[in-house]
Every structure is written in structure tokens, then in C-alpha cells.
């Protein structure tokens with residue numbers, strides 16, 4: 001059994017990186033994820049963690065350095081926020097295409113403009129199709145756990161894919177919560193050392209990333225395509241074993257809250273799901289049949305599970321903490337994905353999108369009450385007047 | 396320690412850059428690569444940013460190296476090599492790797508070294524990674540069909556700097572001097588040199604010195620490109636030699652804070668002798684050539700002053 005501490009998401013993440021015995025870390029400053037790196041720098045300076053800590057010349061360099069380090073056989077850690085995440089965009093596909101299980105923490109931040117420190121999922125979601133495992137932690141404890149889980153999942157020889165372990169800026173990254181820090185023995189049992197069978201090694205020379213003819217590309221892309229699909233199985237296994245070793249049992253793909261006889265639910269990921277739960281609980285006390293479905297894994301998207309779960313309800317409100325200008329339905333990624341998952345089942349489950357919490361504003365309880373009221377109305381009338389509502393202007 | 400050699404005959408027979416690529420006939424960068432790989436030997440990992448030495452070497456999913464090689468983006472050769480070096484450092488310290496520490500060499504084009512990948516190169520040297528970074532300078536973005544790069548000479552025609560009635564001279568900018576930029580602002584730099592396939596023994600030894608240096612090293616190697624410069628494919632070495640004899644390119648090294656000239660022509664030839672043999676300059680008028688001559692005269696003088704001061 002580990003010990004309990006009151007710490008923020010960034011410190012919890014750093015604790016997980018220390019426990020994972022990472023070899024190469026690359027940093028570049030941008031708030032709010034910076035806290036992870038200052039904590040790791042302290043650990044290295046204090047001799048608590050033996051790692052190369054590299055102050056990179058930008059996020060593109062951060063990702064380039066861990067690409068090389070991971071290919072050479074090291075376990076790596078990097079991270080960023082906001083425009084830092086998008087600045088490194090070029091390197092995400094080479095990393096997943098080379099099947100390197102690089103780990104990246106993202107503490108969300110609004111993209112410029114406006115120059116805003118607030119949290120939005122936009123930057124991380126804009127990388128969602130680069131074949132990285134991706135999901136959100138909603139509390140500091142989840143941030144620690146997600147880090148360990150993702151190293152384990154990404155390094156599994158059946159997966160070999162990089163991972164974005166995301167946490168909402170400030171709401172998770174900088175608000176302290178009670179975190180149980182596992183002991184090293186538990187982590188050793190859960191996370192075996194990283195072994196790269198195809199590393200850059202002079203005793204077994206290998207050419208990695210050769211140029212190919214057009215017809216030779218799709219087979220490689222197809223392998224990546226299958227790998228992230230197959231990862232679903234490994235994700236489920238890893239979460240199960242995680243629960244057995246650490247005693248914290250998560251549902252790997254979607255977490256349901258008060259949904260047993262619910263008629264309407266909020267479909268959401270990340271920190272704002274905590275507020276959604278509070279409001280659902282309050283409404284339950286007034287006899288309303290409402291619940292919350294929290295998405296834990298955005299990539300690979302758990303299509304079948306989401307379909308099975310969401311199709312049980314009369315109305316689903318997908319809450320997106322991101323701006324996806326011009327997207328189908330004018331909501332966000334979650335609305336779009338929920339609708340895709342439900343496609344073909346007829347019109348039994350109505351869906352509507354809510355865009356909220358932009359610029360790092362809280363999505364207030366008041367707003368969740370309004371969303372539930374709208375969902376109730378939709379469930380009752382069977383009519384969806386518009387695809388999406390931007391909070392607070394449109395609802 | 397890798398020993399330096401006196402003559403071509405002292406070089407090892409083994410090749411680590413072997414036949415089986417599809418670079419143009421007479422490709423300067425490919426000749427350079429062969430010498431670099433020979434000098435470096437088997438304990439080497441190459442990093443290959445996008446450019447001719449990636450595309451033309453690894454077509455069809457294979458490559459001509461007998462040592463490990465990894466692709467980097469055109470933007471990030473310095474970063475990827477930093478990661479490889481750091482990984483081996485950490486893994487050896489932590490007992491996760493017990494073999495000999497491999498050398499890491501970046502073989503990047505001039506575009507990838509002086510323009511879009513300059514930050515990655517500078518970052519790598521600033522941070523003190525023990526990597527040998529080599530820029531093979533064919534004086535253009537060659538692989539994309541010969542576009543102007545920061546090292547393309549003034550007056551050269553490329554597909555982005557054509558000559559026409561409104562712009563008779565073609566390229567209107569003077570080239571960037573990467574070796575000088577790297578030499579002057581990077582206190583961690585342990586060794587720097589320029590080299591040319593016209594002097595293979597010198598080139599070979601500079602590679603070895605760069606690898607022996609404990610810390611970052613930079614080589615800027617001029618590598619004539621028959622396609623981009625537009626000369627017959629059997630004239631590559633002649634072009635390389637003429638560049639040195641006219642002062643268009645100069646050979647020197649910077650070691651322990653001291654400069655040394657590696658080759659000084661007894662009498663410098665006029666730049667016209669270099670220019671007139673290449674199609675990329677064929678539109679130039681005498682007044683254009685005079686401009687280039689002035690530029691070269693000044694550059695040569697500046698280097699000589701610097702070398703005198705620091706040698």
C-alpha cells in the first residue's frame with residue numbers, strides 16, 4: 001500500500017514518472033504543464049530520479065529528442081500545453097509510425113488567440129488522429145494512474161504506440177486532491193522494463209524509416225491502423241490488472257454514474273465531469289432520472305461500448321470543452337463521435353451538443369442544470385431544435 | 396580513439412556505405428557519405444534528415460548502410476541525434492546497456508542544417524551532446540527539384556530563383572555562412588571544420604577528429620551536385636577543387652579554440668573559372684561575376700584575418 005498525499009495533477013504526474021523510472025525527459029516551458037517539469041527537475045537535482053533531463057529548444061525539439069531516445073531503447077517522458085502541443089505537430093506521426101511508445105503529458109490550455117491561460121481540450125484533440133493512445137484524467141489521482149497505465153499499454157509489444165495522457169489545465173493540473181502514491185514494488189509488478197526489440201543498436205544494425213514506393217506505404221499504415229484497434233483489448237487488460245494490483249478499479253473506456261434507470265445523460269470527458277456528477281446527484285434527489293457518462297479513452301474510440309451505453313437513453317447531451325470550428329453539428333468532437341457511434345440505430349436516442357467551459361471558465365452547476373433541462377425537454381417532445389448550443393450565449 | 400591517416404592507402408578497406416542506392420551519377424553527397432562512413436566505422440549510428448541523402452539512398456524500403464540508420468525530419472536531425480546520445484548516456488549509467496557507446500552522426504543537407512533545421516542543430520550543440528553533425532552542402536534544396544537554400548550562391552539559378560528580364564541575375568541574396576555561425580556562438584562546441592571531397596584524406600581525418608572530440612562537433616562539407624549545379628557527372632571532384640582554388644569555399648578547422656587553414660591555393664584563381672563550367676550561372680553577365688568576385692575576395696580576407704587572430 002502506498003502513502004496518501006494532498007497534491008495537484010502536475011505533481012501527481014511527476015510522481016508517476018519517477019515511479020516509472022524514466023530515462024530521458026525533455027522539457028520546454030509553457031503553462032500549465034510546466035509544473036510537471038519543475039517537479040521532475042527537482043527530483044533529478046535531489047537524486048530521487050536518475051534520468052537525462054534535457055531543456056529542449058522548443059516543443060518540436062522535445063518530441064524529436066524523445067523520438068531518438070525511444071528508438072535507442074530508452075523510456076521517455078515529455079509534455080506540453082496549448083500552442084506548444086500544436087507546435088510539435090510534425091513529429092507525432094513519425095513517432096507513432098515508427099511504433100515508439102513515447103509518453104506525453106498534456107495539461108490543456110486554450111490555443112492562441114486569445115492569449116489565454118484557460119483550459120480547453122482543443123489542442124490535444126487536434127492531435128487525436130495521429131495514432132496515439134489518448135484519454136483524460138479528471139482528478140490528480142487519475143493523472144498519476146493514467147501515466148502508469150499508458151506506459152504499460154503503449155509499451156505492450158502488441159501495441160507499441162505513443163500516448164497522450166491529458167489532464168484539464170488548472171482544474172486538474174493545479175488543484176490539489178488526495179492522491180495515493182503507490183510503492184515501487186507495486187509499480188515494478190505492473191510495469192515491466194521497456195524493451196525495444198528494434199532499437200538502434202550496433203550489434204544488430206537496422207534501417208529505420210526508409211523511404212518507400214507509394215504502394216509500400218499503405219501496408220505500413222494498415223499495421224498502425226490495426227495496432228490502435230487491437231489496443232482496445234490491451235487497454236481493458238491493463239485496467240483490470242491495475243485494479244488488482246493498486247486497488248483502484250476504473251472502467252477503461254466509459255465510466256457510468258447514476259445511469260441505471262436514467263432517461264437523459266451528459267456525455268463528457270475530463271474534469272468538468274466532476275461537476276456534472278454533482279448536478280446529477282442533486283437532480284436525483286429531486287427524483288429526476290439523470291446520469292453522467294464519462295469518456296475515459298478518446299483514442300482508440302470505444303465505438304461499440306459508447307453505442308451500447310448511449311443507446312439506452314432517450315437523450316444524450318455531449319459536452320465539449322473545445323472549439324472545433326465548422327465541425328458537423330457545430331458542437332465538438334464528443335458530439336460528432338457519439339453520433340457516429342449511434343449511427344444506424346434509428347432515432348430512439350436523441351443527441352445534442354453543448355460547447356462549454358471555453359477560455360478555462362468553469363462549466364457552472366447552473367449551466368449543467370440548464371443542459372439537463374434541455375435534455376429533459378428533448379426526451380419529452382422528441383424534438384431536437386438545433387444540433388448544438390454554445391454556453392452561455394445560446395442556452 | 397579513431398586514428399588519423401596519412402594517405403588514402405591507410406584508410407580501412409571496409410565500407411559502411413555500400414552500393415545499392417539511386418543517387419545521380421557523380422553525386423557529391425554520396426561520395427562524401429562513403430568517406431564519412433568509412434572514417435566512422437562500425438560503431439556508428441547515422442541520423443538521416445529528409446533530403447537527397449534520405450530519399451535517394453533509401454528508395455524501395457532499404458538503404459545502403461551497414462550500420463544502424465534512422466530517418467529524421469528535415470527539421471530535426473539535431474534533436475533526434477541528441478535523443479540517441481542522451482538515451483545511451485542514461486542507459487549506460489543505469490546499467491540498462493552494457494556494450495560500447497556508439498557514435499552518433501547526423502548527415503543533413505544544407506536546407507536541413509542552415510535553414511529549417513538550424514534551430515535543432517544549434518540546440519544540440521548548445522546543450523553539449525556528444526554528436527558529430529555533418530552538413531553536406533550541395534547548395535540547394537536538391538531533393539525537391541533544386542530550390543534556393545541559404546547556401547545557394549548569389550547569382551545561381553534554381554527553380555525558385557529563375558533569371559528573367561526583371562531579375563536577370565537569378566538569386567539576389569548572399570549565402571549564409573553556417574560554419575561561422577556555429578563557431579561563434581556555441582561554447583560547448585568541441586571541434587569544427589570545413590571539408591571537401593577534393594581532399595579525401597583531410598575529410599576522413601576531420602570526421603575522426605570530430606568523433607574523437609568529447610562533445611559536439613560540426614563539419615560543413617561542400618558536396619558538388621551535378622544536377623543542381625549543372626555540370627557533367629564526371630566533373631564532381633574537379634568542381635570541388637575549383638571551388639577551393641577560387642576561394643568560393645575554404646578549408647579550415649577550429650580545434651581547442653585555434654583556427655587552422657587546411658588548404659590555401661598558392662594563387663587564387665578568378666571565380667569565373669568555377670562559374671563558367673556550371674549551367675546554374677550561365678545567364679550571368681560580366682558585372683554579375685565581378686560582384687561575386689568582390690564578395691569572395693572580402694570573405695577570404697575576413698577568414699584570413701580571423702585565422703591569423705586565432706591561430
Ligand SMILES: Cc1ncc(C[n+]2csc(CCOP(=O)(O)OP(=O)(O)O)c2C)c(N)n1
Nearest residue numbers: 445446447448504505506507535536537538
Ligand atoms: C517540413 C518539411 N518541409 C518540406 C519538406 C520537403 N523536402 C523534402 S527534401 C527537401 C530538400 C532538402 O534539402 P537539403 O536539406 O539541402 O537536402 P538535399 O535534398 O539538398 O540533399 C525538402 C524541402 C519536408 N520533407 N519536410
Ligand code: SF4
Nearest residue numbers: 418419422447620622
Ligand atoms: S540531386 Fe544532387 S545531391 Fe541529389 S542525388 Fe542528385 S547529385 Fe546527389
Ligand SMILES: [Mg+2]
Nearest residue numbers: 504505535537
Ligand atoms: Mg541541399
